[in-house]
Amino acid sequence: MIDSSSFQGKKAAYYTLGCKLNFSETSTFAKLLQQLGVTTAQKGDKADICLINTCSVTDVADHKCRQAIHRLVREHPGAFVVVTGCYAQLESEAVSKMEGVDLVLGSDEKAQLVQFLSDAFVRQASVAENGGDTSIASEGAGRRQAECHRKPTKDIRSFAPSCSRGNRTRFFLKVQDGCDYFCTYCTIPYARGFSRNPTIASLVELARQAAAEGGKEIVLTGVNIGDFGKSTGERFIDLVRALDSVEGVARYRISSLEPDLLSDELIEFCAKSRAFMPHFHIPLQSGSDTVLQLMHRHYRRQLFADKIKHIKQLMPHAFVGVDVMVGCRGETPECFEETYDFLEKLDVSQLHVFPYSERPGTMALKIPYTVSEKDKKQRSKRLLALSDAKTQAFYEAHIGQMTEVLFEKAVRGRAMHGFTPNYIRVELPPQEVQNNLDNQIVTVRLGDFNRDKTALMTHLVNDKL
Ligand code: SF4
Numbered sequence: 001m002i003d004s005s006s007f008q009g010k011k012a013a014y015y016t017l018g019c020k021l022n023f024s025e026t027s028t029f030a031k032l033l034q035q036l037g038v039t040t041a042q043k044g045d046k047a048d049i050c051l052i053n054t055c056s057v058t059d060v061a062d063h064k065c066r067q068a069i070h071r072l073v074r075e076h077p078g079a080f081v082v083v084t085g086c087y088a089q090l091e092s093e094a095v096s097k098m099e100g101v102d103l104v105l106g107s108d109e110k111a112q113l114v115q116f117l118s119d120a121f122v123r124q125a126s127v128a129e130n131g132g133d134t135s136i137a138s139e140g141a142g143r144r145q146a147e148c149h150r151k152p153t154k155d156i157r158s159f160a161p162s163c164s165r166g167n168r169t170r171f172f173l174k175v176q177d178g179c180d181y182f183c184t185y186c187t188i189p190y191a192r193g194f195s196r197n198p199t200i201a202s203l204v205e206l207a208r209q210a211a212a213e214g215g216k217e218i219v220l221t222g223v224n225i226g227d228f229g230k231s232t233g234e235r236f237i238d239l240v241r242a243l244d245s246v247e248g249v250a251r252y253r254i255s256s257l258e259p260d261l262l263s264d265e266l267i268e269f270c271a272k273s274r275a276f277m278p279h280f281h282i283p284l285q286s287g288s289d290t291v292l293q294l295m296h297r298h299y300r301r302q303l304f305a306d307k308i309k310h311i312k313q314l315m316p317h318a319f320v321g322v323d324v325m326v327g328c329r330g331e332t333p334e335c336f337e338e339t340y341d342f343l344e345k346l347d348v349s350q351l352h353v354f355p356y357s358e359r360p361g362t363m364a365l366k367i368p369y370t371v372s373e374k375d376k377k378q379r380s381k382r383l384l385a386l387s388d389a390k391t392q393a394f395y396e397a398h399i400g401q402m403t404e405v406l407f408e409k410a411v412r413g414r415a416m417h418g419f420t421p422n423y424i425r426v427e428l429p430p431q432e433v434q435n436n437l438d439n440q441i442v443t444v445r446l447g448d449f450n451r452d453k454t455a456l457m458t459h460l461v462n463d464k465l
Pocket residue numbers: 179180181182183186187188189223224258
């Protein structure tokens with residue numbers, strides 16, 4: 001049972017690292033705590049609770065997690081510090097020994113975060129009544145150690161539902177968690193457990209609530225979204241169909257879909273759907289079949305090329321973003337050139353380039369061929385330049401066209417931005433910003449590039465767009 005009185009009047013500071021899924025979960029925790037009377041600490045406030053939702057996708061991410069924990073402990077002396085997320089699951093022992101950390105929750109326990117907090121506060125209050133030390137962390141072998149709740153990865157079964165407003169405009173709806181794929185470079189299946197999902201009916205209900213709160217755009221998030229259905233026997237395409245019919249939601253985007261799970265049926269549905277946008281984000285990782293094989297990816301490059309062709313045949317204007325990893329073990333210069341040539345010819349709009357990072361415990365470490373940091377940087381640079389050229393060409397092809405933009409709240413005195421259905425960023429100059437355009441879908445004509453080439457300009461005509 002949750003004792004809400006122990007939360008009343010407290011302030012909480014939140015810090016999130018990593019993916020959209022983590023951000024969405026943190027917002028949901030903040031919402032749950034708000035319902036119990038916890039307010040969000042503003043800049044300069046001293047928080048009573050610090051929640052750090054961590055990531056462990058690279059060793060840089062691990063380092064950032066440790067830095068964030070140290071910083072929050074320092075900035076909020078005496079606060080109750082909770083650490084959860086992928087780094088907490090994978091390195092729970094190390095995290096629980098960090099100075100100032102009170103509670104470590106693994107990926108399964110995260111769903112009961114509020115209950116764990118409530119139990120800890122009740123215990124603290126009872127110790128305080130008896131005049132004892134109120135810190136939850138225990139002294140062991142001369143070292144203060146946090147309370148730690150973490151199941152082994154194979155036992156992670158719970159699903160923490162989450163549908164939250166990322167900024168004032170967009171909602172993030174978590175439709176799936178975990179992954180069964182075990183790509184050789186990736187630690188996510190170890191950190192988040194096996195693939196699991198809630199029912200279609202419960203997700204439709206969350207989408208309805210988001211619409212009732214004024215949400216016009218929902219991004220579907222998850223770890224391996226296309227694998228939806230493992231827990232319920234339902235199909236991803238049926239989820240998409242059901243969500244498409246939710247009244248009030250004008251736009252859906254799918255945050256990422258593995259190419260082998262991006263079915264032709266789904267592409268065909270998106271092409272004629274009411275609200276699923278012509279916008280795809282597909283992880284390729286490598287354009288070399290040799291490397292794809294070493295990565296234990298579930299497809300070869302021809303399948304990827306076929307999917308893009310199919311999308312573009314049905315939706316020539318679709319925006320396609322592609323994840324690419326550079327410098328992974330086994331990526332010889334020839335393999336990289338194959339990737340570069342493949343991507344150069346592919347009709348896609350943007351590349352998300354990630355340099356490979358060695359992760360302890362992964363199968364990739366058994367591959368003997370390694371790539372130097374210098375080569376990784378050079379390869380990233382070349383792919384980023386290719387990405388810029390592709391994005392620019394995609395934007396350029398739309399100049400002069402009429403389309404719809406969902407505008408997002410502007411910072412006072414600054415330009416207003418929004419996105420078209422096919423994910424082109426649009427800018428309205430500061431002097432033409434009107435507050436009533438916030439969260440509105442408006443028909444505009446796309447103009448030329450803005451100054452830093454990150455958006456296409458649009459203008460008000462006689463005070464109207
Ligand atoms: Fe990691 Fe591969 Fe699963 Fe993606 S599909 S989360 S890269 S194991």
